[in-house]
Amino acid sequence: MDEKCSCDNCELKELFVDSLEEDHMEAVCSSKKEKDYSVGEVILKERTQIREFTYLKSGLVKLFRSDPSGSEQIITIAKPMDYVSLLSVFSNDEYNYSVTALEDSVTCSLNLENLRMMMRENGGLALSLLQKMSRAADRIILDTLEIRKKHLRGRVAYLLLYFSDNVYFSSEFDLPLTRKEMAEYVGMTTENVIRTLSEFRKDGILKIYGKTIQIVNQELLRSISEFG
Amino acid sequence: MDEKCSCDNCELKELFVDSLEEDHMEAVCSSKKEKDYSVGEVILKERTQIREFTYLKSGLVKLFRSDPSGSEQIITIAKPMDYVSLLSVFSNDEYNYSVTALEDSVTCSLNLENLRMMMRENGGLALSLLQKMSRAADRIILDTLEIRKKHLRGRVAYLLLYFSDNVYFSSEFDLPLTRKEMAEYVGMTTENVIRTLSEFRKDGILKIYGKTIQIVNQELLRSISEFG
DNA sequence: GTCATGATATGACATTTATCATACCGTGCT
DNA sequence: AGCACGGTATGATAAATGTCATATCATGAC
Numbered sequence: 093m094d095e096k097c098s099c100d101n102c103e104l105k106e107l108f109v110d111s112l113e114e115d116h117m118e119a120v121c122s123s124k125k126e127k128d129y130s131v132g133e134v135i136l137k138e139r140t141q142i143r144e145f146t147y148l149k150s151g152l153v154k155l156f157r158s159d160p161s162g163s164e165q166i167i168t169i170a171k172p173m174d175y176v177s178l179l180s181v182f183s184n185d186e187y188n189y190s191v192t193a194l195e196d197s198v199t200c201s202l203n204l205e206n207l208r209m210m211m212r213e214n215g216g217l218a219l220s221l222l223q224k225m226s227r228a229a230d231r232i233i234l235d236t237l238e239i240r241k242k243h244l245r246g247r248v249a250y251l252l253l254y255f256s257d258n259v260y261f262s263s264e265f266d267l268p269l270t271r272k273e274m275a276e277y278v279g280m281t282t283e284n285v286i287r288t289l290s291e292f293r294k295d296g297i298l299k300i301y302g303k304t305i306q307i308v309n310q311e312l313l314r315s316i317s318e319f320g
Numbered sequence: 321m322d323e324k325c326s327c328d329n330c331e332l333k334e335l336f337v338d339s340l341e342e343d344h345m346e347a348v349c350s351s352k353k354e355k356d357y358s359v360g361e362v363i364l365k366e367r368t369q370i371r372e373f374t375y376l377k378s379g380l381v382k383l384f385r386s387d388p389s390g391s392e393q394i395i396t397i398a399k400p401m402d403y404v405s406l407l408s409v410f411s412n413d414e415y416n417y418s419v420t421a422l423e424d425s426v427t428c429s430l431n432l433e434n435l436r437m438m439m440r441e442n443g444g445l446a447l448s449l450l451q452k453m454s455r456a457a458d459r460i461i462l463d464t465l466e467i468r469k470k471h472l473r474g475r476v477a478y479l480l481l482y483f484s485d486n487v488y489f490s491s492e493f494d495l496p497l498t499r500k501e502m503a504e505y506v507g508m509t510t511e512n513v514i515r516t517l518s519e520f521r522k523d524g525i526l527k528i529y530g531k532t533i534q535i536v537n538q539e540l541l542r543s544i545s546e547f548g
Numbered sequence: 549g550t551c552a553t554g555a556t557a558t559g560a561c562a563t564t565t566a567t568c569a570t571a572c573c574g575t576g577c578t
Numbered sequence: 579a580g581c582a583c584g585g586t587a588t589g590a591t592a593a594a595t596g597t598c599a600t601a602t603c604a605t606g607a608c
Binding site: 498 | 584585586587588
């Protein structure tokens with residue numbers, strides 16, 4: 093909750109900047125709600141009313157669905173600008189997925205009705221937003237298909253490379269997920285995630301110190317991800 | 321290819337009707353291209369330039385991706401109003417999926433640049449379209465997660481019920497997919513699709529006459545789909 | 549510090565699923 | 579008619595994956 097207007101250093105501003113006149117920008121800025129979350133906190137919960145359009149300013153989050161039986165499926169891991177609500181904000185009354193923070197995160201929310209109104213008045217804004225959200229949905233669909241094609245080793249490799257290439261930009265990083273969550277993301281059991289990581293370690297592909305992963309043989313990991 | 325304006329009986333018209341003034345509606349109508357496809361024909365091909373916004377007026381299509389290795393993954397089966405291009409039209413230069421007709425189908429295409437322009441000028445249209453496309457993308461994501469949770473029997477049951485409940489509205493229908501395509505959709509092998517169908521027949525759940533399926537024990541099929 | 553708890557780890561085993569071989573059937577082609 | 583071809587079908591077997599049991603380790607609560 094920031095009283096002053098902090099939109100100037102918000103990455104989402106680029107969407108609005110060409111689209112909105114100054115006075116509208118003021119309106120956006122004054123109605124927005126910024127919130128801080130620490131690791132593990134729930135950002136939003138499935139089956140609750142959608143009243144806001146939420147996007148991620150900083151941090152890392154997981155989107156997931158939970159079963160009556162208690163099991164969870166992770167839909168995607170999203171970083172800033174990957175997560176600008178999801179499509180359902182414009183087609184559903186209730187969220188059909190939950191979001192929790194994997195790292196300390198900051199979100200910013202706009203009143204959904206206001207945003208709809210702005211979009212109606214300003215097609216350029218609508219189009220920009222559509223494009224952003226399309227990219228996110230596209231990535232989810234393609235990633236899911238990609239993962240489904242692979243065997244266990246390929247799935248784990250894919251996930252590790254995702255973090256290395258797209259989130260941390262380093263061959264060494266701290267996993268933001270537990271082994272269980274990794275399993276929920278790529279659709280396998282916790283034991284098999286652990287086993288596969290151990291195999292990679294034994295094969296000299298990784299060094300593992302608890303949650304810290306160091307990718308030693310990137311070539312090999314990449315070829316396992318693509319097919320192995 | 322229709323010379324006269326046939327938009328009056330197009331289901332998509334509802335999107336435009338409240339949004340566009342008469343003269344714009346004329347523009348849409350005159351620039352649109354309607355095309356007929358018969359079973360098996362390619363409607364669009366992945367890795368080709370996106371120049372049009374395409375939606376399905378009638379028929380049934382499959383969206384799929386193909387591998388260098390030759391294997392195909394079906395992303396979704398879509399009927400009219402399920403398929404209004406896909407999100408990528410607004411975020412990509414090239415299609416990342418192909419579409420072919422499972423039944424005789426009619427598509428209608430608008431020039432994408434024109435549509436963009438209309439959306440920029442008319443936020444209401446943009447918002448309506450966003451909503452339609454959101455629903456489609458949402459369904460793909462949720463279906464994929466749903467299918468991933470299930471075992472073979474559950475997957476086949478789910479697929480059969482999809483056709484019965486959402487496409488043909490009858491307990492007896494002709495499968496628009498080969499067994500191989502069913503396998504490509506739900507992520508299993510052709511042999512196992514066939515085997516599972518045979519099991520269902522032996523268990524008295526289905527009657528099978530080639531491509532014609534009759535669901536005899538719907539209760540049981542439904543419980544297998546949910547979990548069994 | 550001790551305890552409880554959940555995460556990580558590994559092995560043995562059961563189950564599920566894929567692969568390979570083979571056969572049959574229908575359709576279109578000549 | 580005869581043939582080639584792709585779809586359907588089934589069984590035997592191999593491979594991949596899940597389940598269950600158990601152990602260790604780290605962490606936070608008290």
